[in-house]
Amino acid sequence: MGSMNETQISQFLLLGISEDPSLQPVLFGLFLAMYLVTVLGNLLIILITISDSHLHTPMYFFLSNLSFVDICFTSTTVPKMLMNLQSHCKFIIYRDCITQMLSFLFFSVLDISLLTIMAYDRYVAICHPLHYTVIMNPRLCVLMVLVFWIANILHISSQGFMVLQLSFCTELKINHFFCEMNQVLQLTCSENFVNVLIMYLLPMVLAAGSLIAILCSYYKILSCIGAISSAQGKYKAFSTCASHLSVVSLFYCTGISIYLSSVVTENTQTTARASVLYSVVTPMLNPFVYCLRNKDIKDAIKIIGTIPQDVSM
Numbered sequence: 001m002g003s004m005n006e007t008q009i010s011q012f013l014l015l016g017i018s019e020d021p022s023l024q025p026v027l028f029g030l031f032l033a034m035y036l037v038t039v040l041g042n043l044l045i046i047l048i049t050i051s052d053s054h055l056h057t058p059m060y061f062f063l064s065n066l067s068f069v070d071i072c073f074t075s076t077t078v079p080k081m082l083m084n085l086q087s088h089c090k091f092i093i094y095r096d097c098i099t100q101m102l103s104f105l106f107f108s109v110l111d112i113s114l115l116t117i118m119a120y121d122r123y124v125a126i127c128h129p130l131h132y133t134v135i136m137n138p139r140l141c142v143l144m145v146l147v148f149w150i151a152n153i154l155h156i157s158s159q160g161f162m163v164l165q166l167s168f169c170t171e172l173k174i175n176h177f178f179c180e181m182n183q184v185l186q187l188t189c190s191e192n193f194v195n196v197l198i199m200y201l202l203p204m205v206l207a208a209g210s211l212i213a214i215l216c217s218y219y220k221i222l223s224c225i226g227a228i229s230s231a232q233g234k235y236k237a238f239s240t241c242a243s244h245l246s247v248v249s250l251f252y253c254t255g256i257s258i259y260l261s262s263v264v265t266e267n268t269q270t271t272a273r274a275s276v277l278y279s280v281v282t283p284m285l286n287p288f289v290y291c292l293r294n295k296d297i298k299d300a301i302k303i304i305g306t307i308p309q310d311v312s313m
Contacts, residue, residue: 011091012184014084016177017273021088028085034284035078041287042067045297052300058121058136063290065145066114070283073107076100077178077279084177097179098163104279105181106156109206113148115248116210119217122241127224155202162195176272178279207255214248243290250285254278 018027049055049064080100084090092100124135169189176183181203185196221241228234254277291297 011093011172012097012179012187013173014081014090014092014177014179015173015175015272016081016084016090017276024085024088028082031078031085031280032082034280035074035082038074038078038280038284038287039071041284041291042071045287045290048297048300055297055300058138058141059118059125061138061141062114062118062121062145066111066118067287069107069110069114070286073104073111074280074283076103076107081177092179097174097184098160101179101181101184102156102160102163104178105159105203106152109155109203110148110152111251112207112210113152114145115244115251116213117144117148118244119214119248122244123217123221125240126221126237155206159199159202162199165192165195176275180272180275211252218245246289247282247286250289251278251282254282 018024045067046064049060077100080092080096084092121136125132128135163184166185166188168187172187174180174183174187181199185199188196218241221237225234225237228237258271258274258278
């Protein structure tokens with residue numbers, strides 16, 4: 001097969017999750033609804049945490065950042081998919097494909113980074129409650145988020161530099177609904193094996209490192225909870241990290257299962273459909289998890305809901 005460099009490639013073909021024309025309107029309506037729920041739900045969390053002074057704490061500062069990243073994370077893939085479904089055109093130009101691939105990777109790693117910070121925050125809150133306000137001071141919280149943003153910018157810049165060195169085969173069909181990195185790299189005809197290997201391994205190492213850090217935090221958290229004598233104290237301590245643990249489990253379980261299924265099965269379209277779980281469904285469910293399981297946010301929503309009535313009186 002021949003190969004093309006960056007200047008010769010015009011576009012990629014996204015095969016999507018279904019080639020049945022009768023399903024296109026249904027898929028468009030479904031993903032549009034999910035996208036709107038994701039954006040509005042996460043915006044609601046951001047607005048609540050900003051407007052309610054009782055939520056100006058490290059945990060909700062990290063939560064608002066996570067909600068912002070989730071909006072960006074979903075926005076890298078769903079709008080383009082909706083455009084393709086509506087126009088029945090599945091092509092994406094080379095520049096947009098590479099930008100989408102790097103943006104999705106950037107926000108997915110940043111999502112994992114914020115979940116790691118939130119795990120550390122819960123560790124300090126439960127295992128060192130008397131020193132929590134000293135350790136998790138506003139300066140440190142902002143610094144941690146800023147460091148992860150800068151680190152991820154450097155990471156994605158290196159990924160971008162390496163992908164621009166690759167050449168691609170003439171068969172430019174992507175068995176996915178967006179330019180997923182593994183699918184794009186499978187199309188390369190480049191002999192630069194080292195660059196391709198690093199691009200594969202770097203996100204895996206970052207994800208594995210974050211997962212290990214989260215597991216270590218929760219190991220210490222469970223040890224501290226186990227040392228609490230009263231059942232009520234154990235429940236109160238565990239309830240403070242239940243929402244975060246639910247989101248972490250949802251994100252990692254779907255991501256790992258989809259990765260393993262892509263290795264086992266050869267049906268890439270099935271993998272593309274399963275990828276909807278972590279790329280679309282998980283960001284949509286995050287606001288529900290935090291709103292339904294978090295008393296502070298539910299109380300803040302009730303207060304906001306009563307403001308118009310108080311004003312009219």
